[in-house]
Each structure stands twice: as C-alpha cells, then as structure tokens.
Amino acid sequence: MMESLECGFCLSKIVNRKSYRKVNSEEFSCALKTIGLEQSTINIVCTNCFNRLYKLKIFDNDVKDKIVKLIHGKEALVQTLRDMPGVKRSSSITPTQSGLHLK
Numbered sequence: 574m575m576e577s578l579e580c581g582f583c584l585s586k587i588v589n590r591k592s593y594r595k596v597n598s599e600e601f602s603c604a605l606k607t608i609g610l611e612q613s614t615i616n617i618v619c620t621n622c623f624n625r626l627y628k629l630k631i632f633d634n635d636v637k638d639k640i641v642k643l644i645h646g647k648e649a650l651v652q653t654l655r656d657m658p659g660v661k662r663s664s665s666i667t668p669t670q671s672g673l674h675l676k
C-alpha cells in the first residue's frame with residue numbers, strides 16, 4: 574500500500590507508482606527556478622505536470638541552441654560580406670566589431 578501522495582503542482586492525488594515523477598533533482602532545478610521555485614520545494618508531480626515541466630526544460634535548451642545557431646549564422650554572414658572585394662577595398666571596420674548588438 575502506497576502512502577497518500579499528491580502532485581506538488583496541481584495537488585491531484587497520485588494513484589500509483591506509474592502516475593508520478595520525481596523532480597527534485599539538479600536536472601529540473603533550472604526549470605523550477607524559471608517558475609519561481611527552489612529545487613527542494615517540490616518533490617513529486619503527476620505525469621501531466623511532469624510533461625509541462627519537461628517541455629519548459631527542453632524549451633530553455635532549444636532557445637540556447639537557436640541563439641547559438643543565429644550568432645554563428647550572423648558571424649558567417651558578416652564574414653561573407655567582409656570578404657567581398659568592394660567591401661575590403663573601402664572598409665575601415667576592424668575584425669573586433671562583429672559582436673552582437675542586443676540593446
């Protein structure tokens with residue numbers, strides 16, 4: 574017999590061992606912080622809430638990957654344009670000026 578457990582997010586009853594997941598690990602600390610919780614605040618969640626939290630975790634990773642790809646794409650584009658003969662002849666830009674301007 575399982576002790577009475579409830580989802581740390583939606584407070585629904587956990588009915589069996591397959592209907593919950595533990596989220597108090599380092600793996601989810603970033604996603605939990607994003608919604609304003611400390612890693613140790615919530616121990617177990619139902620599978621529905623786990624799927625939502627997992628999506629949030631993956632979302633953060635996807636955003637990072639996309640930003641890295643965009644930055645590399647920009648660097649390649651800047652280099653292509655700088656290598657064009659007309660640009661080389663008339664440019665006074667130094668190579669250090671290719672950084673992001675996110676203001």
Ligand SMILES: [Zn+2]
Nearest residue numbers: 580583619622
């Ligand atoms: Zn839940």
